[in-house]
Structures are given as structure tokens and as C-alpha cells.
Amino acid sequence: xxxxxxxxxxxxxxxxxxxxxxxxxxxxxxxxxxxxxxxxxxxxxxxxxxxxxxxxxxxxxxxxxxxxxxxxxxxxxxxxxxxxxxxxxxxxxxxxxxxxxxxxxxxxxxxxxxxxxxx
Numbered sequence: 549x550x551x552x553x554x555x556x557x558x559x560x561x562x563x564x565x566x567x568x569x570x571x572x573x574x575x576x577x578x579x580x581x582x583x584x585x586x587x588x589x590x591x592x593x594x595x596x597x598x599x600x601x602x603x604x605x606x607x608x609x610x611x612x613x614x615x616x617x618x619x620x621x622x623x624x625x626x627x628x629x630x631x632x633x634x635x636x637x638x639x640x641x642x643x644x645x646x647x648x649x650x651x652x653x654x655x656x657x658x659x660x661x662x663x664x665x666x667x
Contacts, residue, residue: 587632591636591639592662594618604658604659607658607660614632615635618632645662648660
């Protein structure tokens with residue numbers, strides 16, 4: 549059907565429920581952009597703190613997985629692991645973070661750093 553009052557070019561997530569398509573509840577439009585920006589800002593602040601403390605945070609699942617580590621921090625401001633993962637992917641795509649190899653040849657180690665900083 550025609551949606552006269554919808555945002556132009558926006559997407560609406562739908563799910564099948566009780567025989568009908570219903571919109572998935574969640575932030576939309578400017579609220580979604582604000583939540584994404586908050587997640588990116590908190591991710592970068594925590595990443596800088598971890599790097600200053602010499603703690604590894606990586607993009608690989610494991611004990612040093614950045615989204616999981618950051619979601620556990622008191623400074624996470626309620627941002628979830630899933631939101632941190634999406635923020636990390638956006639930051640990679642924007643070229644704001646990168647991976648640095650800082651291990652030995654026999655024992656590789658990787659860490660995330662903001663672009664322009666050394667590991």
C-alpha cells in the first residue's frame with residue numbers, strides 16, 4: 549500500500565505475527581542515528597582507554613572480543629554487545645579503526661587501534 553506519511557527512502561523492518569506483517573519495534577529515523585552515534589562514541593572511548601592500559605581488544609571472537617569486553621564495562625552507558633558489534637563494523641567501514649599485529653612470529657597477537665595511532 550501507499551505510505552503518504554513515511555520517511556522518503558527509509559526502510560521498515562517487518563515480522564510475520566499472527567497472520568499479519570507488523571513493524572518490528574525499535575528506534576527509527578533520528579533516534580536510530582543517535583543510538584548508532586552513541587555506540588560509536590562509547591566504542592572509541594573504551595578502545596582508547598584499553599589501548600592506554602595496554603589491554604588487547606580484537607575483532608575476533610574470544611576472550612579479547614571488543615564488543616563483549618566493552619559491554620561489560622561500567623562506562624558502556626547501556627550499549628549492548630550487539631550494538632557494539634554493529635558500531636565496530638561501521639567504524640571499520642569508515643576507516644576510523646584498524647587492526648595492528650603486535651605479537652611474535654610464533655605467537656601472533658592483534659589489537660584494534662584508532663586510525664592514526666600505533667599499537
